Amino acid sequence: MEERTTPSEPEVRMDRRMFVKLGAASVVAGSAMAASLPARAAEKVTAGPVKQRALPIEVDNAVYKRFHQENTAFCQALSGRFPQGIDALRALGKVSDDPGQRQLDKALTTAGWYVDKLIANGASTAGPATIAYSRDNEVSENRYAFESPETASMHIKKAARFLGADLVGIAPYDERWTYASFFDPALGKSVPPDLPFTPKSVIVLAFEMDYEAFTTAPSGISGGAVGQGYSQMAITGASLRKFITQLGYNTFATGNDVALSVPYGVAAGLGEAARNGILVTSEYGPRVRLGKVFTELDLAVDAPVTFGVRHFCENCMRCADACPGDAISREVKPSFAVHNECNNKGVEKWAIDAKKCLITWGKTKTDCSTCITSCPYNKPGFWHHRLVDKLNKVAPESLHAVMREMDKLFGYGNSFDQEAVFTFWKS
Ligand code: SF4
Numbered sequence: 339m340e341e342r343t344t345p346s347e348p349e350v351r352m353d354r355r356m357f358v359k360l361g362a363a364s365v366v367a368g369s370a371m372a373a374s375l376p377a378r379a380a381e382k383v384t385a386g387p388v389k390q391r392a393l394p395i396e397v398d399n400a401v402y403k404r405f406h407q408e409n410t411a412f413c414q415a416l417s418g419r420f421p422q423g424i425d426a427l428r429a430l431g432k433v434s435d436d437p438g439q440r441q442l443d444k445a446l447t448t449a450g451w452y453v454d455k456l457i458a459n460g461a462s463t464a465g466p467a468t469i470a471y472s473r474d475n476e477v478s479e480n481r482y483a484f485e486s487p488e489t490a491s492m493h494i495k496k497a498a499r500f501l502g503a504d505l506v507g508i509a510p511y512d513e514r515w516t517y518a519s520f521f522d523p524a525l526g527k528s529v530p531p532d533l534p535f536t537p538k539s540v541i542v543l544a545f546e547m548d549y550e551a552f553t554t555a556p557s558g559i560s561g562g563a564v565g566q567g568y569s570q571m572a573i574t575g576a577s578l579r580k581f582i583t584q585l586g587y588n589t590f591a592t593g594n595d596v597a598l599s600v601p602y603g604v605a606a607g608l609g610e611a612a613r614n615g616i617l618v619t620s621e622y623g624p625r626v627r628l629g630k631v632f633t634e635l636d637l638a639v640d641a642p643v644t645f646g647v648r649h650f651c652e653n654c655m656r657c658a659d660a661c662p663g664d665a666i667s668r669e670v671k672p673s674f675a676v677h678n679e680c681n682n683k684g685v686e687k688w689a690i691d692a693k694k695c696l697i698t699w700g701k702t703k704t705d706c707s708t709c710i711t712s713c714p715y716n717k718p719g720f721w722h723h724r725l726v727d728k729l730n731k732v733a734p735e736s737l738h739a740v741m742r743e744m745d746k747l748f749g750y751g752n753s754f755d756q757e758a759v760f761t762f763w764k765s
């Protein structure tokens with residue numbers, strides 16, 4: 339299997355002056371490129387994500403088996419199968435005088451997670467949290483009749499955004515992504531994957547995490563942004579479940595529990611599965627958390643999209659370079675290779691070594707998140723960033739490496755930056 343380090347290193351070693359020149363040249367070249375693109379490609383540049391007919395992830399159904407939740411690194415840590423993992427989780431609470439690790443910073447972590455812990459404890463790591471997200475079983479006896487599945491989807495999406503979701507997509511229920519067994523942390527063992535009903539549709543919710551907080555990663559501040567993402571997920575997931583059950587349809591809401599989130603994010607047209615193992619959205623890059631709401635309501639579904647992320651990943655590897663745990667694949671192309679039982683076989687992807695990742699959390703005493711901060715798709719929503727993202731998908735591969743370096747030159751994606759901690763608290 340082909341392996342390589344940072345792509346095109348010789349051509350990207352240049353001084354700042356040369357780089358600015360190249361930057362100006364590439365902007366001009368980019369404009370010229372856009373102007374000279376064939377009509378179909380030029381249309382893609384302006385049209386944003388391109389809809390796909392099928393899931394743009396290859397699954398080998400002869401090999402693929404549903405994933406047992408107990409095999410996640412978190413559940414292995416909680417069950418005692420992965421002692422280094424539980425040591426790492428314990429280290430997250432430690433405080434020191436280092437910027438990003440102070441009581442001030444770690445208090446923000448605790449505050450960010452507070453609502454999640456109150457109403458959905460466990461949904462971020464284990465589960466099943468169906469009960470936590472669904473504290474009552476009331477379903478209205480009067481079933482509201484939508485005009486059509488399309489109308490139902492439109493109203494459900496409106497309600498989801500009103501209740502706090504930043505992005506909403508809808509996918510058909512796909513049993514392949516439901517865990518083969520659930521891990522119950524209270525019992526310390528797996529339980530059967532019983533769902534209260536067979537869902538028809540899955541509403542996938544994405545929650546943006548604070549950009550500025552992520553400039554401090556890894557720190558207690560970025561940890562607070564992660565926790566805040568989960569807390570908002572709990573509020574919105576629980577509220578959306580209530581809305582749909584008030585319309586007479588069985589529904590349950592989940593966090594990371596019950597089923598894999600990234601395939602559903604892809605299926606619901608919210609983004610692409612990237613090298614860092616995270617869903618990269620066109621709006622916020624990988625700086626999102628995903629929740630899922632399962633319902634028996636028949637909804638019109640969204641199409642998966644591509645906007646060039648996986649192609650860009652082949653020539654980027656910035657997350658792999660930045661990862662302090664060497665947990666991110668350096669294979670150029672996604673493959674069926676896995677590291678250990680934390681990865682399920684039969685899906686073409688860049689597999690993350692989740693055990694190495696969790697051990698690194700222990701070393702940094704945070705939930706790290708460097709792979710989110712370092713990604714060139716992680717940007718505030720300025721128009722010029724979105725234009726560059728759109729150019730990415732039609733840019734020649736040689737330009738991807740240059741774009742990656744320009745991103746660094748302009749100061750984006752730094753991690754372990756103590757100044758960013760002080761800037762965060764002063765702004
Ligand atoms: S969270 Fe940190 S250790 Fe884990 S994969 Fe991302 S960068 Fe690597």
Ligand code: SF4
Nearest residue numbers: 612651654655657713
């Ligand atoms: S940092 Fe680069 S390689 Fe990693 S997910 Fe983002 S675009 Fe892909």
